[in-house]
Amino acid sequence: GYRVILVTSGAIASGMAELGVRPNPNDIVFKQACAATGQSILMAHYREYFRKHGLKVAQVLLTKEDLSNRVSYIHTCNVLDRLLQLGVVPIVNENDVTAIDELIPVTKGYRVNFSDNDILSVLIANAVEADMVIILSNVDGLYTMNPEDPKARLIPVVEKVTDELKRMVEGKSKLGRGGMKTKLEAAEIATQSGIPLVIANSKRRNVVSDILSGKRVGTYFKPAGKRMPAIKRWIAYGTSIKGRITINEGAKKAILKGASLLAVGVSKVEGDFRVGDVVSLVDESGTDFGRGISNYTSEEINLIKGMKTSQIRKVLGYIRQKEIVSRKNMYLMEGEAS
Incomplete structure (x- = not known):
């Protein structure tokens, strides 16, 4: 069988629903409080879903510094590997309670390593030397133009993430619908590290099992050459x-x-x-x-x-x-x- 790591979001939304409050995107502490409330609720849902299939889950909350610090990075790799050996499905999320960019001193030359779950997913894939990354979205994959345009065509295979492709996503065509800009960034990191990546629609029935069985689903990004050594992958993408x-x-x-x-x-x-x-x-x-x-x-x-x-x-x-x-x-x- 397959050993799977799930990267998720939803803690803040779960917390707001539990507390019965309205969104307040400009209040950082409010969002932290909602995340703290929602994390246990989110995990309870996952525990219930996976238990129906005889599987156990574990919560892994990470901050940018957990991956930037070499010692913490190695410990994270070891924990994820042990969970997989035990047959447990790790549920990974950024620790929204403590991890906020506004608290990081902004100095010239400082650049953080991940800003959303698309990037986090490929960094985790790098850490555990995954065979594939699957990013589920609200669109079927990468399109030649805005998916709402009748002339738009799904791109089934991307040989390489080129500058032209990046410009298409960043342009006015709204090709970036579904957060496609960060997904393309994630695809570039994964493929340059030697890991294939698929972007597909989460609403498609049996989407993950179809991808794993080799069916043509969504957009497949081909890996570029041989896989980098572990230390170079961390230097290139894992750290701030x-x-x-x-x-x-x-x-x-x-x-x-x-x-x-x-x-x-x-x-x-x-x-x-x-x-x-x-x-x-x-x-x-x-x-x-x-x-x-x-x-x-x-x-x-x-x-x-x-x-x-x-x-x-x-x-x-x-x-x-x-x-x-x-x-x-x-x-x-x-x-x-x-």
Whole structure:
């Protein structure tokens, strides 16, 4: 049989129904209170539904930092794997009670890893090395134009998420109906990580079993090449970006040939980050071409940028690593071998 992880929403809506209150989208604490009330109700529904089929469920609430922190990420992977081994269906949701973007300090170069369940689902798929992601929507899949237009045609297979496809979704054609923009982003993450993804209509009878049996349902996004190593998948998609390191042209050329980033290649640092945080690698034109795990804090790098490795000890009193970012802990963007 199949081992399934379900990514869900609905805690806030369940809480509002339980409390008998009207939506108040501008009140963050109100939404948190509704989420806290609704989580147990939502899980009770899932427990009842799955129990009819002899299955047990477990609630897994995650925040952005749970996936951004490497140790927490590994623990999350281990817990999900153990639940699946036990025959339990994990029900995953963002922890709306504590996880709100407004509480995260906004610093230059900081970028969060997920903002909705479409993205969360593919990050979880990456974490557990899933064989497939199925995103259920209120439309049948990706269309050539607004699904309400009689001329619109369902796209059964997408070979690659191209810039043209992204522009179609972001344009005025309303191709993005059904939250298609974030679904396309999710599809790009999944396929670039080597995982196929299907977008289909949740109202279709037996939709999941039909997809798993190989029937042509919705839009199928083909995986691109072989699967990335686990550490690179996490660097590329699983974690938030905590800062930016601008490097000179010589250092960029060396990195593209397989070298690590040394202090001598650094020209500028932005953001406030710690050892082990993931940072963007930016060239002198401002183009973000990669990311990697920093071996030094932003404060330390500001002190040693542009220096040779032999000079670091004189300034800091120690050398933690010869590299600012090691090549093995680095991911380069599409079109550049990583």
